Amino acid sequence: MIPPTLTAATCALLLASASAAAPPAPKDVMAAISQDYVRTAVDTLAAFGTRHSLSDATSPTRGIGAARNWLKGQFESFNPPSGTLTVHFEEFQPPVGGRIAKPVTFVNVVAVLPGTMPESAHRRIYVVGHYDSMPSDVMDPDSDAPGANDDGSGTVAVLAIARALAATPCEATVVFLCTAGEEQGLIGAKYHAEQAAARKESITAVLSNDIVGDPWGPGGDKSRATPYAIRLFSEGIPRNPSAAQLQTIRALAAESDSPSRQLARYVAEVAAIEDTVVRPMLVFRLDRFLRGGDHSAFNEAGFAAVRFTEVDEDYRHQHQTPRLEPGPDGTPVQYGDLPEHVDAEYLANVARLNAAALVHLANAPAAPAAARIITAKLEYTTTLRWSANREPDVAGYEVVWRQTTDAVWTGVKDVGNVTEATIDQNKDNVFFGIRAYDCHGYRSLVAFPAAARD
Ligand SMILES: [Zn+2]
Incomplete structure (x- = not known):
């Protein structure tokens, strides 16, 4: 794992000229995530009875309408006086068919915390x-769910992070x-x-x-479970690559260097830097067999997206109407996704891991543009070039590398505030990446270089 140290001699000067206020510290944001809040919020969401997307949208206490009103109210309550967090419903009518039996309005709840640095505010971290x-x-909108x-759990992680971060916007x-x-x-x-x-x-x-x-896994067997790990899924090859994209992936051997995979590696590095309680277990595939999730919708639209999911799922607690059924030895087995099966301490730690990654991502510079390995001639060293970042607090760049058979970056060299570096390693033998760092020590996502003659 790459060490969490870097130096930047010119930072005092740069910071004095930078327009943005000091970003929030990851440790403070993590500390502000409350296990008590997480517990109450999970219980509250479960108490809406069902949140099936075609359930009653008019009752003030049951169904998806009551749930989304509560969510919107929570986000609004997090915004401090003179705060900048905005909250809105994103409404649309999906076509009837498949798992949608009748005309209905679907509503996403969206809260946006605008960036503070003009050069970074257009970048959005979700x-x-x-x-x-x-x-x-899945067609039953009335039974308890x-x-x-x-x-x-995921919804509450989003709420808990917003609650901890709303007063201190990022770049x-x-x-x-x-x-x-x-x-x-x-x-x-x-x-x-798609929008x-x-x-x-x-x-x-x-x-x-x-x-x-x-x-805790099926049966709650605490001897085989770990409260310290969470799976982190990331796609390798995009779902619908163009012929040219596939050609590039093949030419660069970039099967394991998609933007989503760089994001997964980034989260793992942040977890080490911030010493989080829950650490990601990287899984280099899009998702589990027979399952899907919202991250893949973003992948298909062309964005880097990863999925967190607990390590050892209990299938009796998912997609099951709550009920008791006799088990193999006659003792009743509880089915259903009940709040007592959610561990608030674990969930709060998962939210803290997300928050740490989010604060790093949202305060770091953009990944360097036009990153490329120069392949003009046969040589024993490797020259890389990239475009200079625009953020005023950028202090320099690092070249990272790993063996082609390694999962994560293992080598790093601080090359200073330049746009070209030559590394004393043969480009044929390792994978290289380039990232920017700023005066606060935040590193960008890694840009995986293309190959170019200049
Ligand atoms: Zn789900």
């Missing part, structure tokens, strides 16, 4: 959870998104991601949290 739920039959873990824009219609086929996330792509928005990272509240 944290996502889906607030809808389902009973055993408490959805405490799927995905009350880039942070978006807190609670989607509807996930169980109906990722409908809310697809709509949001964002059509507006040419610059979404540089999406952290989707879906089933992140129960580390």
Whole structure:
């Protein structure tokens, strides 16, 4: 793992000339995430009875309408006096068919914390959870579907981070998104991601949290479970690459260097730097078998997105109408996604891991543009070039590398505030990456270089 140290001699000068205020410290944001709040919020979401996307939208106490009104009110309550957090409903009518039996309005709840640095505010960093739920039959909008873990847990992670961060905006824009219609086929996330792509928005990272509240596994066997790990899924090859894209991936051997995979590696590095209690277990695939999630809707729209999910899921607690059924030895087994199966301490720690990654991502510079390895002639060293970043607090760049068989970056060299570096290693033998760092010590996502003659 790359050490969390860097030096920047010119920073005092740069900081004096930078327009943005000091960004929030990750440790402070993590400390502000309250386990008590997490507990209460999960219980509150489950108490709406069902949050099925076609459930009653008019009752003040039951169904998806009551749930989204409560979510909107929570986000609004986090905004301090003279705060800048804005909250809105994103409403649309999905086509009838498939898992949507009748005309309905789907509503995503969106809270936006605008970035403070003019050069960074256009970049948007997302944290996502889906607030809808389902009973055993996905077409049944009436039966109880408490959805405490799927995905009350992810929704509450989004809330808890917004609550901790709302008073201290970051340099880039942070978006807190609670989607509807996930169980109906990722409908809310697809709509949001496609709209964002059509507006040419610059979404540089999406952290989707879906089933992140129960580390104990089937049967609650505490001897085999770990409350210290969470799976982090990332795609390798995009879903619908163009022929040219595929050609580039093949030529560079970039099968494991998609933007989503760089994002997954980034989260793992932040976890080490910030010494988080829960650490990501990187899984280099899009998702589990037979399952899907909102992150893939963002992937399909062309954005880097990853999925957090607990390590050892209990399938009796997912997509099941609450009930007791006799088990193999006759003792009753509880089915259903009930709040007592969500561990608030674990969930708060998952939210802290997300918050740490979010604060780093949203205060770091952009990944360097036009990153390339110079392949003009055969040589034993490797020359890399890239474009200079625009942010006024950029202090320099690092070249990172790893063996082609390694999962994460293992080598790093601080090359200073330049746009070209030559590394004493043969480009044929390792993978290289380039990242920018700023005066606060925040590093950008890694840019995976193309190959070019100059
Ligand atoms: Zn889910």
